[in-house]
Amino acid sequence: MKELSLNILDIAKNSVKAKAKLIEIVIDEKDGWRRLTIRDDGCGMPPEMVATVTDPFTTSRTTRPVGMGLPLLKLAAEQTGGTLSVKSSQGDDHGTEVTATFAMDHLDCVPVGDYAGTMVTLIQGSPEIDFSFTYRREGGEINLETAQMREILGDVPLDTPEVLAWVYKSLTAPEQP
Amino acid sequence: MTVQAMAEALRLTPLCVPEPDREVTGGYTGDLLSWVMGNAQSGDAWITIMSNDNVIAVAVLTDVACVILSEGVTLDERLLALAEKKSVNVFSTELSSFAVGAKAAALL
Numbered sequence: 001m002k003e004l005s006l007n008i009l010d011i012a013k014n015s016v017k018a019k020a021k022l023i024e025i026v027i028d029e030k031d032g033w034r035r036l037t038i039r040d041d042g043c044g045m046p047p048e049m050v051a052t053v054t055d056p057f058t059t060s061r062t063t064r065p066v067g068m069g070l071p072l073l074k075l076a077a078e079q080t081g082g083t084l085s086v087k088s089s090q091g092d093d094h095g096t097e098v099t100a101t102f103a104m105d106h107l108d109c110v111p112v113g114d115y116a117g118t119m120v121t122l123i124q125g126s127p128e129i130d131f132s133f134t135y136r137r138e139g140g141e142i143n144l145e146t147a148q149m150r151e152i153l154g155d156v157p158l159d160t161p162e163v164l165a166w167v168y169k170s171l172t173a174p175e176q177p
Numbered sequence: 178m179t180v181q182a183m184a185e186a187l188r189l190t191p192l193c194v195p196e197p198d199r200e201v202t203g204g205y206t207g208d209l210l211s212w213v214m215g216n217a218q219s220g221d222a223w224i225t226i227m228s229n230d231n232v233i234a235v236a237v238l239t240d241v242a243c244v245i246l247s248e249g250v251t252l253d254e255r256l257l258a259l260a261e262k263k264s265v266n267v268f269s270t271e272l273s274s275f276a277v278g279a280k281a282a283a284l285l
Contacts, residue, residue, distance in 0.1 A: 006211070056234030
């Protein structure tokens with residue numbers, strides 16, 4: 001992917017498919033490293049699937065023999081000297097957590113890109129799911145919690161065009177929303 | 178033109194050729210695998226400097242006729258076995274992606 005935001009979209013869609021109620025996305029930049037964490041409370045995966053999930057010939061889809069979301073994120077991370085890890089549980093605290101690290105000064109490190117567009121796409125596609133988005137970097141932190149938005153908006157659905165426009169604007173505004 | 182005929186004309190080194198009679202109908206050059214996945218066409222000769230499991234996977238997904246590893250890149254034993262298992266034709270050349278692409282384009 002040319003941008004990390006496209007990887008995020010790809011991985012978060014897995015969480016949607018896993019019937020998550022809450023999907024947390026955190027980008028944390030510190031000391032030259034970018035750490036991306038995508039955590040959900042979906043159905044989780046059995047250990048044997050976790051073990052092979054970064055193998056490009058594994059997929060939860062039946063329409064093609066290979067699934068490329070996690071393999072490509074792993075490649076993107078490792079190309080910079082970073083790593084990818086996947087933790088998943090099907091027990092009481094079921095869910096999946098994907099963590100990828102990137103050395104930001106590496107030439108092959110892709111930019112974060114249009115994270116606001118990614119969040120709008122995710123909310124638009126699954127307005128019933130709660131998303132938590134945090135982008136922490138030098139000079140400030142951006143945060144969006146759809147659960148908080150719901151409290152304020154009441155019966156107004158999150159995929160209302162005006163709401164989505166506000167999400168995009170608030171995520172790209174230089175100050176805190 | 179078959180994969181075999183193209184390889185001979187371009188003097189490519191065969192690494193794994195399970196389907197030598199596969200027809201080459203076009204070409205694509207690219208190293209960003211997600212991009213290649215969306216743009217390479219079935220029957221293309223795909224030129225890349227990348228060599229990992231994902232290259233074999235993308236070759237399967239896009240149904241390219243063959244992969245041409247440029248700039249002296251090759252596959253290790255494990256990747257060769259994977260390419261063989263997935264029936265992916267793979268060649269290698271010392272030429273740059275630009276040079277082998279230009280020669281391939283002249284042939285097609």
